[in-house]
Amino acid sequence: MMIAEKSLVVYKNRPALVKGKEGDRILISVLKAPEKGGKKEAPQEYKVRDKDIELIHPGPLADLSGIEEAAGGSGAAAREAWELLLENGPVSLKELAELALGGYSPASAWGAFCLLLDGLYFTGSAAALSPRGREEVEAEEKKREEKRRESGERESFLKRLSVRRPELPADSRFMQDVEALAYGKSSKSRTMRDLDLSETPEDAHALLMDAGFWSAAVNPHPARFGLSVVSSGAVPDPPPAEEGRRDLTGLPAFAVDSPWSGDPDDAVSVEEGAGRVLYVHVADPAASIAADSPPEREARDRGATLYLPEGPSRMLADEALSLFALGLAETSPALTFKITLGDTGEIAATEIFPSTVRVKRLTYEEADRLLDGAGDTGEAALRALSALAEANLRRRRAAAAVNIELPETHISLDNGRVSIEPIVPYRSADMVRECMLLAGEGAALWAGGMRRGEGAGGAARPIPFPYVAQETGDLPGEILSGMAGSYQLRRCMRPRTLSARPGRHWGLGLGAYAQVTSPLRRYTDLLAHIQIRALLRGAEPLSAEELAVRLAAAEAAAAAVMQAERASRAHWTMVYLSDKKDSVWDAVALEKKGNRWVLMIPALALETQVPLRSDPAPNDPVKLTLKSVHVPRGEAVFITT
Numbered sequence: 001m002m003i004a005e006k007s008l009v010v011y012k013n014r015p016a017l018v019k020g021k022e023g024d025r026i027l028i029s030v031l032k033a034p035e036k037g038g039k040k041e042a043p044q045e046y047k048v049r050d051k052d053i054e055l056i057h058p059g060p061l062a063d064l065s066g067i068e069e070a071a072g073g074s075g076a077a078a079r080e081a082w083e084l085l086l087e088n089g090p091v092s093l094k095e096l097a098e099l100a101l102g103g104y105s106p107a108s109a110w111g112a113f114c115l116l117l118d119g120l121y122f123t124g125s126a127a128a129l130s131p132r133g134r135e136e137v138e139a140e141e142k143k144r145e146e147k148r149r150e151s152g153e154r155e156s157f158l159k160r161l162s163v164r165r166p167e168l169p170a171d172s173r174f175m176q177d178v179e180a181l182a183y184g185k186s187s188k189s190r191t192m193r194d195l196d197l198s199e200t201p202e203d204a205h206a207l208l209m210d211a212g213f214w215s216a217a218v219n220p221h222p223a224r225f226g227l228s229v230v231s232s233g234a235v236p237d238p239p240p241a242e243e244g245r246r247d248l249t250g251l252p253a254f255a256v257d258s259p260w261s262g263d264p265d266d267a268v269s270v271e272e273g274a275g276r277v278l279y280v281h282v283a284d285p286a287a288s289i290a291a292d293s294p295p296e297r298e299a300r301d302r303g304a305t306l307y308l309p310e311g312p313s314r315m316l317a318d319e320a321l322s323l324f325a326l327g328l329a330e331t332s333p334a335l336t337f338k339i340t341l342g343d344t345g346e347i348a349a350t351e352i353f354p355s356t357v358r359v360k361r362l363t364y365e366e367a368d369r370l371l372d373g374a375g376d377t378g379e380a381a382l383r384a385l386s387a388l389a390e391a392n393l394r395r396r397r398a399a400a401a402v403n404i405e406l407p408e409t410h411i412s413l414d415n416g417r418v419s420i421e422p423i424v425p426y427r428s429a430d431m432v433r434e435c436m437l438l439a440g441e442g443a444a445l446w447a448g449g450m451r452r453g454e455g456a457g458g459a460a461r462p463i464p465f466p467y468v469a470q471e472t473g474d475l476p477g478e479i480l481s482g483m484a485g486s487y488q489l490r491r492c493m494r495p496r497t498l499s500a501r502p503g504r505h506w507g508l509g510l511g512a513y514a515q516v517t518s519p520l521r522r523y524t525d526l527l528a529h530i531q532i533r534a535l536l537r538g539a540e541p542l543s544a545e546e547l548a549v550r551l552a553a554a555e556a557a558a559a560a561v562m563q564a565e566r567a568s569r570a571h572w573t574m575v576y577l578s579d580k581k582d583s584v585w586d587a588v589a590l591e592k593k594g595n596r597w598v599l600m601i602p603a604l605a606l607e608t609q610v611p612l613r614s615d616p617a618p619n620d621p622v623k624l625t626l627k628s629v630h631v632p633r634g635e636a637v638f639i640t641t
Helices: 075-085 093-101 106-118 134-162 170-182 190-194 201-210 294-302 319-324 364-371 379-398 427-447 482-492 523-536 544-577
Strands: 008-011 014-022 025-030 044-048 053-057 122-125 128-131 253-257 266-270 277-283 306-308 311-313 332-341 347-357 359-363 409-414 417-422 467-470 496-499 584-593 596-601 606-610 621-630 635-640
Touching: 008 025, 008 106, 014 044, 053 106, 075 093, 093 106, 106 122, 134 170, 134 190, 170 190, 170 201, 190 201, 253 364, 253 379, 253 427, 266 379, 266 427, 277 427, 294 523, 294 544, 306 544, 332 427, 332 523, 347 427, 347 523, 359 364, 364 379, 364 427, 379 427, 409 544, 417 544, 427 467, 427 523, 482 584, 482 596, 496 544, 523 544, 544 621, 544 635, 584 606, 596 621, 606 621, 606 635
Parallel strands: 253 359
Antiparallel strands: 008 014, 008 053, 014 025, 025 044, 122 128, 253 266, 266 277, 277 332, 306 311, 332 347, 409 417, 467 496, 584 596, 584 621, 596 606, 621 635
16 A cells, blocks of 8 residues: 555554655654653654554644644543444444544544554454454453552552551552562562662661561571571481491590580590590481482582571471481480591591490580589590690691681570570580591591591592682781781681692691581581492492582582571671660770771670771770661661760
8 A cells, every 4th residue: 555645654553644755665753652751752753664654544644743632532432432343343443433533533543543552442453443352341341440449559558658657467468579679589679669769678678677567577688598497308318227337335425515506416535544536426417318319409409507596497307306416315326537646636547437326415514514523424534525625726726727716696586585695615615626627637638548447448549528628818917916816817817618629728727627527517518428428338439520519509508508697697686786775885996997996896796897086906995885776787886985
């Protein structure tokens, strides 16, 4: 069809005026859709092919001004036209314009085309429009009415929300996008945009709290890191009954831990009268958890147990505790690391074997009382273990080990009430730490080829193993004493690295090291046990490539766990402080940064930066007053008293 100049056409569902022809192209002037707020744009000119446009009126039309306003037809008239045409076949755009809009003009032609675009009553094309069926129209009308009602309700909701006076709980249905943003499940929120608020998790969290949808008890941080707060559901099999285990039930064994620990996975013993033979008994889940089994894959995906004040989310199913944790039953299966020490405290031999042990559980406070002679059982063994640990600490310090002592706290919840308790530095905690380090060093040496004694597991050849290494840090010329010195040292620490090849761990002062004493809590420890177990059974351990793939996946997951734990601790610390405005806190000066000082509040294990009127020396005491707390941002503002 020949399209004449000054005729009305449709281009990309917008009205357009034909201006002329240039070669094989048609010059048109297109009326753009109004911008948000009703602002109109001037028509834009385009050169198009005839197949890109559709003729709806031959004209002549001088310009496009007022065509949309003139095209505004009555909804009742459109419905009447549809009713009349229900029993007839398709009609042309011209016939619809005459029937519904009282005539055929450029404006009514555009109005009729808009009825086609609207899609409520008619379908098809400008050449042949067909009325939609009655059931279709009624369903669409119902749908549109619900949408109009919903739009009106949403507009009312936004007005209430803008003044932070929502109707609870009814308005919660409108806040799902805000919650998704606060939980880190989405990066966008229509509601936040409608209120001209930044689309950040922190601002979404603040809105949810300010408007009363969330209480301070909601901790969004695990979800932001993609972590589950429910323990693994992959239940491991019990340890095989037919497996031969060395009976060590006659050897006193102690699982020493914090009173709130619920998953004891290591215990220590020493041979009576032989203070240089250490036994570290470790939970033995690898007795039944094989590589690529469901529990192993689940633990790998999680990386580590997530410890929150709300409770743990375990990398192994809760049922694994009754199967493998030490000291929960009269006897426990274990994987024992027997470490024989030389005259200078170095490891002379390492033997690893499955065992059965009888474990006595102690808190650090109870163990310290026994070390101080305040008990009548276990004193000699614990004192021998303590002496062995002290010797190992001296050995590591001689090898330039770094010792960092900064305050730590335990955060707990009791019926929604937050408690923060400083962690006391017990002697027995140091004892356990050194024994665990000896087990890790012994395991690394054993995996590297040093295997001696009964149950050594075959030829002394290196196997791929999850070694932990750390490069040497850049120490300052002068290391301060006290907390300020520990703060200096911590800033010098390089990130640790995991590899299938051994390397020196600078911070620990060890030539080789691996973590093997927490297989119920850390995946890399479980992976180490899987390698050990394969060798002890005469099977082929995982290759270096297979090990590296598992380490990479687990480390990424474990890093998310660590970040979520840190953010959750900050969250609950802010909740704890939220009702303590103007409270006074003892702090310690650590380091000056510009016009501010980095300070440590030991009772909270909280670092903060505050401008000080005076200029203290490092380690000097400072009094701080709490002025404000922002839970969603994890921020507390202190000033000097």
